[in-house]
Amino acid sequence: MRTSDFDYDLPPELIAQTPIEPRDSSRLLVMHRDIGALEHRQFPDLLEYLRPGDVMVFNQSRVIPARLYGHRADTGSKVEFLLLRRYADATWQAMAKPGRRLRAGVVVEIDGQKSPQPPFTKGGPSNPADEGRGIEDLPPSRKGGTEGGFSVEVIAAHEDGLKTVRLSSEEGIERFGHTPLPPYIKETLSDPERYQTVYSRKPGSVAAPTAGLHFTDDLLRKVRDLGVETAFVTLHVGLDTFRPVEEDDATEHKIHTEYYQIDDRAAEALNQAKSDGRRIIAVGTTSVRVLEQAALDLEQRGQTSLTATEGDATLFILPGHPFRLVDAMVTNFHLPRSSLLMLVSAFVEHGQRGVSHSSFRGRTGRARVLAAYGEAIDLGYRFYSFGDAMFLA
Known part of the structure; x- marks a missing residue:
């Protein structure tokens, strides 16, 4: 698996330098993994794609002012x-x-x-x-x-x-301390709280779980009013999340480790959702990493139900990964050659397994993601931490 296959060109002016105001006024690119269709919407329209009984999983980690x-x-x-x-x-x-x-x-x-x-x-x-x-x-x-x-x-x-x-x-x-920001953000952030999610509770990250930046308290209330259950997990995001994969063969890359935690309440909600056949929607790649790491650990222990757990997430999700818990995902647009772009490609590819559709024409998940990114670039979407979002259904 060549790292260069996950490269793409992004005009610098599309790298969002400041958060959009209000938080939920960003654009939303919806990708239907099973049929290959794309829709261009606004982030509050996410509500139209949610179902009563869904469980949305959020990473409640909070960015610390880690620079001294x-x-x-x-x-x-x-x-x-x-x-x-x-x-x-x-x-x-x-x-x-x-x-x-x-x-x-x-x-x-x-x-x-x-x-x-x-x-x-x-x-x-x-x-x-x-x-x-x-x-x-x-x-x-x-x-x-x-x-x-x-x-x-x-x-x-x-x-x-x-x-x-x-x-x-x-x-x-x-x-x-001072709030650290990604290397591609050159503008001064006047309010550090704009680099925090509205539901951040557990200090420990040195980078924000950025998919969650789009949610306001009002939007979360509307999510719950639809009958969607919310669950909160913790993964403390490290700076390695911004590093490109430098090895020519992506499978040789040593992925970074990050501390994660799932409490009893979240474990119970996830177990019940899976038992009932309800969707689990991860908000952000960090939530995906928590859930898939926990599911893998569970499988390796020969157990069938999640319990409260904590540990180091070491899982490197590449195309071919058999997603065990996550059914849909909210995510931002990611850097070229990054492990996060590879994760998104893996998720799209997993969603088209067993589906025969003319629009796929043998294309991999990676090819479909890069094609969607190309369309987003043509339409002027904003990229990276303060940029627009995708919903992978």
Whole structure:
């Protein structure tokens, strides 16, 4: 399976730089997987495709202000951290820039007053997901140090360049951290809450589950008024979600791991829906990953019913994946050569299995997705995190 098969050209002006207002005023491209038809609608029209008894599954993870700027206590040199994953109380996996000389024992004092979003400059952290954000242009107010004495200590440096760090307090993240944004967003986000879903509850992500950004409280109420059940799971999204697959053979790519959790209430709703033959609709690829990982784990344990569970999602969903729980999906438009585009292609292909329709003409799910993307480009759809949505029925 060649990674290059999942490439496409996108005019830069179609990369949405700011959230649309109101949230649910985005466009919606509906793809009927079984017959190959496309419809161009507005996001609130999603209600027309829902049925009483459906279960919609949302990822309730909340983006944390994971970017910290500071200076070494010993030399005064500038340092930038990006917190990636919480190990234990105040202990985190992190990226650092510059990181080569940050060895165990180094203490970094976090600087300045928190602003809505740091400025964009050339020469940010070396990770692709941080390109364009640097520490050079921070406001002078940060030079006086942190009023509360917030600091970060490096307790281990790893061969892959990542660090294990200990924070002097967890509270310092909210007080002095900045919301990280994807590398393709160059505009300043005046309100960080616009990079959160209205139902976000569990802090831990460093990127938003963006399909959920289209939902308002009012739209969720209308969903429930239709007789659609809502269930909430958690998957803390990591920055690797933006990374392109670099291997020529996609099957050789080592997919990133992300923490996930399903509680008793969600497990019960999912079990009952499957037992009744009702549809499970995943909002976002992160919800898909939770559900399909949990279903695979269940199968491997020889069990038939979901229970409350948590763990690391390691599943790489490629064309050929036998979807076990997800029947329909709401998703955004994804980056070329990304694992998320491969997941969507797999889902479309799964939906046409056993269906004989002249419009398919032997085309793979990947080909159908890229054709739909091409049509969306021609019609000026907005792409990526703040862009428009698809409903894969």
